[in-house]
Amino acid sequence: MKESLAASFEKIFGRKPEVMAQAPGRIEFIGNHTDYNGGLVMGVAIDKVVMAALAKRNDGKLCFARAKYGDKVFVDVSDLKKQPKNLNWVNYPLGVFKFLVESGMEAGCGFDMLDCSNLPSGAGLSSSAAIELSSAFAMSKLYGFETDLKSLVKIGKKCENEFVGMPCGILDQGVSGYGKKNSIVYIDCLVEEFANYPLPPDCRFWLFNSTKKHALVDGLYAARHNECMEAAKILSGNGEQKPLRKFSIEDLEAAKHKMPDVVYRRAKHVIEENSRVAKAKELLLSGDISGVGKLLNASHESSRRLFENSCDELDFLVDTVSPMKGVYGARLSGGGFGGAVMALTDDTFTESDAARAAETYEKRFGQKPAVFACASGDGAKLV
Ligand code: GLA
Numbered sequence: 001m002k003e004s005l006a007a008s009f010e011k012i013f014g015r016k017p018e019v020m021a022q023a024p025g026r027i028e029f030i031g032n033h034t035d036y037n038g039g040l041v042m043g044v045a046i047d048k049v050v051m052a053a054l055a056k057r058n059d060g061k062l063c064f065a066r067a068k069y070g071d072k073v074f075v076d077v078s079d080l081k082k083q084p085k086n087l088n089w090v091n092y093p094l095g096v097f098k099f100l101v102e103s104g105m106e107a108g109c110g111f112d113m114l115d116c117s118n119l120p121s122g123a124g125l126s127s128s129a130a131i132e133l134s135s136a137f138a139m140s141k142l143y144g145f146e147t148d149l150k151s152l153v154k155i156g157k158k159c160e161n162e163f164v165g166m167p168c169g170i171l172d173q174g175v176s177g178y179g180k181k182n183s184i185v186y187i188d189c190l191v192e193e194f195a196n197y198p199l200p201p202d203c204r205f206w207l208f209n210s211t212k213k214h215a216l217v218d219g220l221y222a223a224r225h226n227e228c229m230e231a232a233k234i235l236s237g238n239g240e241q242k243p244l245r246k247f248s249i250e251d252l253e254a255a256k257h258k259m260p261d262v263v264y265r266r267a268k269h270v271i272e273e274n275s276r277v278a279k280a281k282e283l284l285l286s287g288d289i290s291g292v293g294k295l296l297n298a299s300h301e302s303s304r305r306l307f308e309n310s311c312d313e314l315d316f317l318v319d320t321v322s323p324m325k326g327v328y329g330a331r332l333s334g335g336g337f338g339g340a341v342m343a344l345t346d347d348t349f350t351e352s353d354a355a356r357a358a359e360t361y362e363k364r365f366g367q368k369p370a371v372f373a374c375a376s377g378d379g380a381k382l383v
Pocket residue numbers: 028031032033034035036126168169170171172334335336
């Protein structure tokens with residue numbers, strides 16, 4: 001992949017790239033919509049990545065190219081504004097560049113940039129965070145900007161929130177940055193602390209990507225975000241607004257009469273999901289993977305009933321896969337409203353088991369889900 005990206009770069013720009021970096025996609029393991037509520041979440045970086053190649057230009061332009069479409073977009077370093085919808089793919093690296101500069105990176109000239117990926121986009125694996133982190137690594141190296149991993153992760157999130165316009169939390173960028181092969185990334189989003197814990201050697205991840213498309217930016221995710229903020233506001237009373245993480249289920253029950261039922265249910269999901277993540281970490285460390293699997297199923301049930309970010313396709317996949325032999329548990333992974341279901345299995349679960357589940361789905365919905373077996377992988381790095 002590295003060689004072919006370098007060759008395409010040379011073909012398009014007539015010289016070799018000066019730096020290359022890669023960053024992985026992620027699976028949301030457990031902790032659904034907890035991140036932007038200052039909560040707990042666990043994710044796994046996978047072995048599929050986005051790779052970025054860059055070289056300096058001697059004028060003040062940033063050139064973003066796509067090998068697949070053969071197009072180039074030019075942006076002036078002195079005018080880093082958001083690109084229109086049809087050029088949205090440029091906004092991820094562009095926003096990262098803008099915030100790197102704002103945080104002190106000195107870019108005396110522009111660059112040429114090309115990336116490539118073996119990470120399916122639109123599959124709930126967060127290809128956007130992988131683009132942001134690979135760009136952040138490559139750009140800071142290109143301009144000799146000394147920084148640290150946490151700052152780059154936060155720049156990726158800032159790009160989503162303030163440039164692209166997606167009110168996400170730090171899960172995707174955190175996992176893409178802090179991922180480690182054979183381990184899980186545990187994030188306490190309140191204090192923005194990242195830790196790695198080992199994964200049991202015999203466990204495997206399977207992703208069943210429903211054929212339904214999710215529309216994160218287009219409203220539903222933002223609507224859930226707003227409902228959570230409303231709950232936090234009501235629970236905070238007259239004082240300074242605290243995130244949902246700061247409240248217990250008892251606090252919520254005591255304030256139930258002060259909020260619309262829908263707001264109550266969103267908050268209940270988030271508060272209980274935080275407890276499930278804490279419990280899952282404990283069980284993971286004690287080697288009780290069956291117990292972890294039950295929490296994954298419970299998390300999905302809560303998304304289905306309380307947070308209402310599931311859909312028939314995802315529910316059907318979870319109901320089909322979770323009772324199968326070798327499966328510890330299954331749940332929707334990511335924002336929801338379509339996208340993918342993740343199943344945690346032992347090593348006896350095979351391709352043909354996954355194919356059986358896919359056929360059952362096809363009989364019901366007329367189309368096969370895309371199935372991927374994922375291994376864990378390392379976080380963002382220069383290559
Ligand atoms: C998306 C967002 C994450 C997180 C999940 C839901 O993947 O990008 O920040 O909120 O949804 O848990």
